[in-house]
Amino acid sequence: MNSTAVGSKKAHRRRAFSKADRTTLIAFVGIPLFFHLLLVWVPAFLTILLSFTYWSGISISRIKWAGLANYKNIFFDTPAFWEAVQNNVIWLLWFAGIATPIGILLAYQIDRQIRGHKFYETAYYLPVVLSLAVTGIIWDFLLRPDGFVNGLMGRDIDNAFSFFGNYDINIYVILTIASWRHIGYIMLLYLAGLKSVDLALREASALDGATEWQTFKKVVFPAMKPVNVIVIVITIIESLRAFDIVYIIYGSRGGLPILGTLVFSNIAGEGASMKGAAYAVILFLLSIGPIIAYLRTTFKSDVQ
Amino acid sequence: MSIDIELQKSATKYRNKQKVKDRFISALIGVFAIIWIFPIVWTFWTSLRPYKDVRANGVFSIPKALNLQNYFDAISRMDLPLYFWNTFAITVPAVFLTLFFGSLIAFVVSRYSFKWNVTLLLLFTAGNLLPAQLVFIPVFKMYITLGKAIGIPRVLYDSHWGVVLIHVAFQMGFATFVLSSYMKTIPKEISESAMVDGATVFTHYSKVMLPLLRPALASLAVLMTTWIYNDFFWALVLMSTDSKRPITSALGRLQGEFVTDYNLLAAGAAIAALPTLIVFFLLRKQFVSGLTLGSTKG
Numbered sequence: 001m002n003s004t005a006v007g008s009k010k011a012h013r014r015r016a017f018s019k020a021d022r023t024t025l026i027a028f029v030g031i032p033l034f035f036h037l038l039l040v041w042v043p044a045f046l047t048i049l050l051s052f053t054y055w056s057g058i059s060i061s062r063i064k065w066a067g068l069a070n071y072k073n074i075f076f077d078t079p080a081f082w083e084a085v086q087n088n089v090i091w092l093l094w095f096a097g098i099a100t101p102i103g104i105l106l107a108y109q110i111d112r113q114i115r116g117h118k119f120y121e122t123a124y125y126l127p128v129v130l131s132l133a134v135t136g137i138i139w140d141f142l143l144r145p146d147g148f149v150n151g152l153m154g155r156d157i158d159n160a161f162s163f164f165g166n167y168d169i170n171i172y173v174i175l176t177i178a179s180w181r182h183i184g185y186i187m188l189l190y191l192a193g194l195k196s197v198d199l200a201l202r203e204a205s206a207l208d209g210a211t212e213w214q215t216f217k218k219v220v221f222p223a224m225k226p227v228n229v230i231v232i233v234i235t236i237i238e239s240l241r242a243f244d245i246v247y248i249i250y251g252s253r254g255g256l257p258i259l260g261t262l263v264f265s266n267i268a269g270e271g272a273s274m275k276g277a278a279y280a281v282i283l284f285l286l287s288i289g290p291i292i293a294y295l296r297t298t299f300k301s302d303v304q
Numbered sequence: 305m306s307i308d309i310e311l312q313k314s315a316t317k318y319r320n321k322q323k324v325k326d327r328f329i330s331a332l333i334g335v336f337a338i339i340w341i342f343p344i345v346w347t348f349w350t351s352l353r354p355y356k357d358v359r360a361n362g363v364f365s366i367p368k369a370l371n372l373q374n375y376f377d378a379i380s381r382m383d384l385p386l387y388f389w390n391t392f393a394i395t396v397p398a399v400f401l402t403l404f405f406g407s408l409i410a411f412v413v414s415r416y417s418f419k420w421n422v423t424l425l426l427l428f429t430a431g432n433l434l435p436a437q438l439v440f441i442p443v444f445k446m447y448i449t450l451g452k453a454i455g456i457p458r459v460l461y462d463s464h465w466g467v468v469l470i471h472v473a474f475q476m477g478f479a480t481f482v483l484s485s486y487m488k489t490i491p492k493e494i495s496e497s498a499m500v501d502g503a504t505v506f507t508h509y510s511k512v513m514l515p516l517l518r519p520a521l522a523s524l525a526v527l528m529t530t531w532i533y534n535d536f537f538w539a540l541v542l543m544s545t546d547s548k549r550p551i552t553s554a555l556g557r558l559q560g561e562f563v564t565d566y567n568l569l570a571a572g573a574a575i576a577a578l579p580t581l582i583v584f585f586l587l588r589k590q591f592v593s594g595l596t597l598g599s600t601k602g
Contacts (some may be wrong), residue, residue, distance in 0.1 A: 017505075024505040028412050029424070032405035032476055039473035040431040043442035050441065057441075106333065114330040123337040126344060129584045130577050131534035133555040137573040138347045140559075141566060148346055151363050180340070188595065206318055207311070212325075241435050244537065248556070263437040264541075280437040291433045295426060298481075 044284075051277035070278040081279075084257040087171055091178075091258070092239035099179040100235045103186025108216060110187070111194040121191070128184040136248035139177050164249055170256055178245055182238065186231055193227030194220070226297055233294040240286050259283050351375070351570035358567060374571035382558050382572050384551070391533060391550035393464045398471040399528045403521055405472065406479025411509050413480070414487040415495050425484060432477025440541060443470060447542065462544045470538050475531070479524055482594070486520040487513070523594030526587045530580050551576045 017025070051071070054064040074081050106124060110117045127135065142148045145160035155161060163173045197220055205219045206212070221228070243260030250256055263279040350363075352370045361368075378384060409428060413421045447461035460466035490513070498512045536552040543549055546557060555576055562569045584591055 021505040024509075025412060025416070028408040028505070028509070032409050032480075033424075035405070035469065035473050036428060036431055036476060038446075039443060039470055040434060040439055040477075041427075043439035043446070044434055046442040047438050047440075057445075109329055109333055112326070114326050114333070116330055116334055120333055120337045123341045126341060126581075126584075129530060129580050130344075131536065131552045131555075131580065133534075133536045133552040134573050134577045137555065137559060137569060138343045141347055141350055141570065142343055144566075146363070148363060180343070188592065192592070192595075206322075207315055237433070241437075243437070247537075251556075260435075260437065263440075274441075277441055280435065280440075283435050284438045287433075287435060291430060294433065295430060298429070299422070299426060 047277045047280050048284075050274045051281045053274050053277075055274050066274070070275050071282075074275060074278055074282070078275075080257045080262065084259050084262050087256065087258045088240060088242065090171055091175060091242050092236065094172075094175045094179070095182060095235045095239045099175075099182045100186050100231060102179075103183040104190050104231070106183065107187045107190035107194060108220070111191055121187075124187050125184045127180045128188070132181075132244040132248050135177065135181065136245065139180075140249075143173065164255065167256075174246060174249065174256060177249075178242065182235075186234070189231060189234070190224075190227060193224050197223045229293060229297040233290045233297075236290040237287055240283065240290075259286075347570050348574060350567055351574045353567055355565050355567045374567050375575065378568055378571040378575060381568070382562070383547075384572065384575060386547060387549065387551040387554045390464065390548055390554075391552070394467050394471070394539070394550055395529060395532045397465075398468045398475075398532050399525055401468070401472045402475045402479050402528055403524060405476045406483050406524075407514065407517060407521070408509070409476070409480045410483035410487055411513055414484045415508070415513070425480065428477040428480045430477075432474060432481070436474075436537060444542065461542060462548065464548065466542050467538050467550075470542065471532050471535070475528060479528070482524055483517065483520055486517065490516055523590040525594075526583060526590040527594035530583055530591070533580055 050063075052066055052068070054066045054069070055062065106120075110121050114120075130138075140147070143163040144150070145162065146157045149163070150157075150160045153161065164170055201219055201223070202215055205215045210218065241260050242258055246256050246258055246261050247264070250261070259279065260283065263276050263283065350358075351374050352372070353367050354369055354371070354373060357368050358365070409424065412418075413425050444461070447466050448457075451457040451459045451461050460469065494512060494516070495508065498508050503512065533550075534552060536550075536556070539549050539553040540556070543553070546554065555573065558572055559569060562572070
């Protein structure tokens with residue numbers, strides 16, 4: 001009974017729109033939707049199609065069907081791909097195991113209003129505000145052959161340690177720079193979430209004799225479920241898509257192969273295949289899971 | 305009674321113990337915070353020192369002079385005013401259009417009950433989360449093809465408007481999401497009374513909802529400005545003329561050109577970072593609430 005009442009109310013409201021109102025509504029939705037579809041969804045769909053073709057990227061009539069050839073080439077004949085996968089896995093483990101927990105820990109402590117918490121919050125968040133182009137320059141000053149760290153290590157420019165050029169450790173150098181941003185970002189998100197957890201709840205649990213770790217694990221963490229999901233999703237997505245900072249430091253040459261830059265190194269080369277498109281699709285497929293998890297958390301109430 | 309006293313005792317004991325612990329934690333986080341901002345401080349320090357002095361005496365030498373000469377040199381030798389103008393010409397229309405389009409969709413989705421509302425909202429939010437890599441090749445081709453078709457090759461490719469549009473297309477997903485969740489907190493009765501009074505859809509949007517949205521729009525504007533200002537990627541791939549690029553995209557080339565004079569480069573980087581830092585310190589509240597209103601961005 002209730003639902004029919006709502007239904008008829010809806011129908012009534014829809015019929016009540018005047019012609020001008022209907023035009024307004026169509027324009028309100030139609031114009032933004034047109035740009036969004038044209039520049040986001042249509043290109044995304046086209047990239048998926050292109051990943052099954054050979055194309056030098058010049059004339060549209062010369063696109064040739066390739067089937068799975070690009071993917072086969074990537075999986076079986078491109079060692080750089082597997083190096084990239086390995087680096088992305090390291091990236092994910094580092095973010096999930098080190099950077100994100102540090103961000104959460106900082107948020108937890110700063111939220112307790114320890115002495116100097118305002119300054120700390122600003123200090124940790126500052127790197128997030130900077131453009132990655134600036135971040136790249138800042139870290140180059142520290143790590144270049146005649147930079148601060150080499151100076152501190154007592155090495156002059158001739159026998160300087162190459163932080164970006166040493167392929168055994170450069171992934172960790174890049175991860176340090178990436179964490180410099182990531183930790184502040186996670187801290188801020190978590191801090192906002194923590195504001196909603198009642199302080200009395202925590203003190204009560206401490207009075208009951210719980211240690212701080214137990215309080216966090218049993219009281220605070222479960223109360224933060226939506227934020228936790230978002231933090232996990234961000235950690236995974238950022239690790240898979242890592243691109244900017246590597247691109248800033250190495251350009252499109254392969255100083256450090258990761259999935260996000262392989263896409264561009266192959267497009268810029270204008271090879272006769274659409275391998276770049278196939279890389280983009282692989283990247284997309286890997287991030288679908290976290291995207292869906294994110295949408296499910298945020299839209300739970302809308303769908304119900 | 306005695307239980308009460310007992311409880312109070314243990315509470316005091318707990319608080320005292322906690323105080324000592326907190327001091328230790330605070331000190332630890334403090335040391336860590338100083339390490340955290342050191343790279344920024346070092347860049348700033350470098351930018352104040354004359355190149356000749358550093359070259360003669362090394363980076364660790366005690367400075368003979370500290371001044372702003374590098375800043376003046378950077379502005380004139382690096383063409384910074386030009387790049388700042390480009391940034392302005394991209395950021396302002398992009399932020400404005402993003403908020404405008406986002407508010408339109410959010411308005412329709414949250415104020416009228418059409419059955420495809422949730423689908424629409426999902427489409428925009430998911431679109432915002434797609435990797436840029438997935439759309440880049442066709443967008444590039446579309447821009448070039450459109451330019452050829454209408455006889456103005458640089459209408460979108462290599463033009464500020466091309467970069468503006470791709471930012472708008474992506475970011476309006478985020479704006480829609482944030483604004484629609486904000487609008488849900490505005491009571492439906494306001495809209496209903498407007499409709500009963502016979503307001504048109506347009507009046508309902510512009511005279512009733514838009515004024516109420518102001519705080520959310522302000523937060524979002526601050527956040528979008530920093531994001532679009534900081535982006536260097538789209539201007540790099542969708543433009544070919546260096547003198548049209550925004551400051552963040554131009555930094556890469558400047559870094560190559562002035563690679564030896566890094567005191568000058570430090571000043572350039574500091575100037576490029578300045579607008580976002582000013583925005584952050586002055587409008588910090590809006591910045592943080594914009595980010596947490598949507599709670600995330602992929």
